Amino acid sequence: MSDIKQNSDGDGAGDSDSDGAGETLVAAPILRVRDLSVEFSVPSADGIFGGRRALTAVNGVSFDLHAGETLGVVGESGCGKSTLARAILQLLPASRGEVVWMGEDLVGHPGLRERRRDLQIIFQDPLASLNPRMTAGDIVAEPLRTHRGEIGRAERRRLVAEMFERVGLSPVMVNRYPHEFSGGQCQRIGIARAMILRPRLILCDEPVSALDVSIQAQIVNLLEDLQREFGMALIFISHDLSVVRHICHRVMVLYLGRVVEVAERDILYRSPRHPYTRALMSAVPIPDPRIERERRRVVLEGDLPSPLDPPSGCIFRGRCSYARSRCAEEVPVLEELGGQSVACHFHNDI
Amino acid sequence: MNTKPSAATLEAALNAPRVHGRGVWGDAARRLFRNKAAVASMVVLAVIVLLAVFAPWLSVYAIDDIDWDNIQAPPDFAARHWFGTDGNGRDLFVRTLYGGRASLAVGVLATAVSLVIGVAYGSVAGYIGGRVDTVMMRFVDVMYSLPFMFFVIVLVAVFGRNFILIFVAIGAVEWLTMARIVRGQTLSIKRREFVEAAHAIGVPSHRIILRHTLPNVLGPVIVYATLTVPQVILIESFLSFLGLGIQEPLSSWGVLISEGAKVIEVAPWMLIFPGLFLAVTLFCFNFIGDGMRDALDPKDR
Numbered sequence: 001m002s003d004i005k006q007n008s009d010g011d012g013a014g015d016s017d018s019d020g021a022g023e024t025l026v027a028a029p030i031l032r033v034r035d036l037s038v039e040f041s042v043p044s045a046d047g048i049f050g051g052r053r054a055l056t057a058v059n060g061v062s063f064d065l066h067a068g069e070t071l072g073v074v075g076e077s078g079c080g081k082s083t084l085a086r087a088i089l090q091l092l093p094a095s096r097g098e099v100v101w102m103g104e105d106l107v108g109h110p111g112l113r114e115r116r117r118d119l120q121i122i123f124q125d126p127l128a129s130l131n132p133r134m135t136a137g138d139i140v141a142e143p144l145r146t147h148r149g150e151i152g153r154a155e156r157r158r159l160v161a162e163m164f165e166r167v168g169l170s171p172v173m174v175n176r177y178p179h180e181f182s183g184g185q186c187q188r189i190g191i192a193r194a195m196i197l198r199p200r201l202i203l204c205d206e207p208v209s210a211l212d213v214s215i216q217a218q219i220v221n222l223l224e225d226l227q228r229e230f231g232m233a234l235i236f237i238s239h240d241l242s243v244v245r246h247i248c249h250r251v252m253v254l255y256l257g258r259v260v261e262v263a264e265r266d267i268l269y270r271s272p273r274h275p276y277t278r279a280l281m282s283a284v285p286i287p288d289p290r291i292e293r294e295r296r297r298v299v300l301e302g303d304l305p306s307p308l309d310p311p312s313g314c315i316f317r318g319r320c321s322y323a324r325s326r327c328a329e330e331v332p333v334l335e336e337l338g339g340q341s342v343a344c345h346f347h348n349d350i
Numbered sequence: 351m352n353t354k355p356s357a358a359t360l361e362a363a364l365n366a367p368r369v370h371g372r373g374v375w376g377d378a379a380r381r382l383f384r385n386k387a388a389v390a391s392m393v394v395l396a397v398i399v400l401l402a403v404f405a406p407w408l409s410v411y412a413i414d415d416i417d418w419d420n421i422q423a424p425p426d427f428a429a430r431h432w433f434g435t436d437g438n439g440r441d442l443f444v445r446t447l448y449g450g451r452a453s454l455a456v457g458v459l460a461t462a463v464s465l466v467i468g469v470a471y472g473s474v475a476g477y478i479g480g481r482v483d484t485v486m487m488r489f490v491d492v493m494y495s496l497p498f499m500f501f502v503i504v505l506v507a508v509f510g511r512n513f514i515l516i517f518v519a520i521g522a523v524e525w526l527t528m529a530r531i532v533r534g535q536t537l538s539i540k541r542r543e544f545v546e547a548a549h550a551i552g553v554p555s556h557r558i559i560l561r562h563t564l565p566n567v568l569g570p571v572i573v574y575a576t577l578t579v580p581q582v583i584l585i586e587s588f589l590s591f592l593g594l595g596i597q598e599p600l601s602s603w604g605v606l607i608s609e610g611a612k613v614i615e616v617a618p619w620m621l622i623f624p625g626l627f628l629a630v631t632l633f634c635f636n637f638i639g640d641g642m643r644d645a646l647d648p649k650d651r
């Protein structure tokens with residue numbers, strides 16, 4: 001398996017071309033996820049002798065991701081977004097399915113350490129994801145120590161300082177500890193740590209939802225700048241549809257661990273087909289007051305059903321105003337509709 | 351716009367004086383030194399340690415010198431028996447300081463033994479988790495349920511009475527609690543996101559334990575270790591009291607106290623002086639331990 005040039009010379013930081021993403025879009029996907037499922041075994045509610053039962057947090061998720069692409073993953077909290085990210089990284093074992101990274105299936109292969117070099121993650125809680133007993137510089141240097149042991153101390157320090165500067169932090173702060181930084185700065189440290197090996201994919205697990213709104217924009221812009229410069233792909237997990245709209249090329253909507261709709265960003269935001277996506281969309285305010293006043297709001301009724309006891313047939317059935325008897329009997333599959341896939345029996349009637 | 355750092359600014363930044371952060375340890379030390387009881391205890395303890403270390407040079411008498419003129423004599427400054435003498439005419443001041451050597455050595459060494467075993471065992475069990483953890487901790491439970499005295503008596507019976515054996519025996523028992531503490535802390539630290547981040551980077555397990563989980567459990571471990579020292583000193587005293595501890599002519603506070611207790615009516619100084627040293631030392635360790643716990647308490651942060 002030959003390495004793509006742009007990534008193998010990880011040191012040639014600044015000189016990678018910004019349109020690299022465009023040309024590789026037609027090539028084979030760097031990440032292919034097929035039928036990925038994650039189950040947890042939880043103690044069952046009835047009595048101490050009730051034994052354990054399976055909770056399916058992610059259920060049969062499939063998608064492709066191309067180099068330089070940004071895929072948004074949206075859904076309410078508890079829909080399995082974060083679990084999906086961890087299963088892709090093999091931080092959680094998948095119970096079924098494949099995660100094919102650069103042509104190799106990662107599921108159940110512990111020899112992953114080398115692969116993880118070009119697969120990184122940014123976490124939701126910026127402070128919690130940094131070791132309080134390590135300096136910011138050591139935190140950012142850790143991937144280098146782990147994977148690029150051949151790099152000497154001085155060179156490592158230079159690379160770290162450069163990365164600090166690149167993510168908008170002053171290199172004089174390398175000796176400070178995480179609790180001395182603000183939330184936004186901590187997230188910049190997290191991004192620097194993820195970027196220092198020049199990965200090909202960064203999973204962003206709600207990277208801005210713990211931050212102030214004004215800082216959210218800075219972090220999102222930083223990610224975009226870095227993507228333009230280094231051409232890595234992003235999987236951007238969020239419950240905030242406006243942020244996703246801003247940064248993502250394609251969006252995948254999860255509901256109770258299943259994909260209910262995937263589409264190109266513009267198509268999805270212009271014409272969402274799945275009733276759940278519509279409900280989500282209608283909760284986002286539209287900047288134009290005229291349209292905002294005239295549109296029909298779809299209000300989601302009821303709560304997210306328990307993933308321990310999902311409804312038969314279509315999982316959205318209990319909250320769907322279009323539900324008919326067929327929805328209870330048959331699980332809708334994702335149907336390809338040109339740039340958009342929807343898992344609903346009646347997407348044509350809606 | 352591409353904001354690639356220019357070589358000049360980077361150079362300047364690298365050469366600029368580095369801002370040194372205040373680490374969590376630095377903060378804790380600062381808080382500890384603001385705690386008056388803890389600081390006073392450290393001073394007193396330092397004096398006791400110095401006295402014990404320099405015992406041979408502090409008195410004209412050696413530990414086994416017998417003064418035939420002063421048998422079981424009360425403190426007498428003219429004869430330079432500051433603490434008096436014992437029933438064999440040996441100087442109590444020297445014996446108390448030598449006793450301190452033994453007691454402190456047993457306390458520190460046994461605690462160190464328990465620290466090393468407990469931390470290694472607990473962090474491995476907690477980090478691996480699952481079935482390995484269950485088996486390892488069940489073993490600890492079984493050890494816990496063994497009667498300690500029985501264990502020590504068996505050891506003494508098998509290996510004879512011996513200084514090293516005492517702290518091995520005590521350490522072997524004390525590590526159990528240490529292992530439980532470390533394992534519990536590791537379990538909770540393991541779920542923190544920065545450990546997950548280390549996993550995601552691909553940091554090997556032993557490095558995750560050494561660099562990520564261990565430094566973060568060290569706070570409670572240090573506190574517990576500080577509180578273990580006096581406990582061990584007490585256990586040693588108890589063993590000596592039963593005649594299983596340090597052997598003559600060497601001595602420990604426990605030995606001296608048990609001798610003193612027998613003659614409390616006729617020669618109270620034989621109990622008072624070693625007892626005072628033991629009590630003060632125990633208090634010091636406890637104050638320091640409390641101070642450390644307050645200093646490291648994450649609630650204040």
Ligand code: SF4
Pocket residue numbers: 274275276314315316317318320321322323324327332343344345346347
């Ligand atoms: S399949 Fe039925 S219940 Fe499910 S979303 Fe479509 S209409 Fe609603």
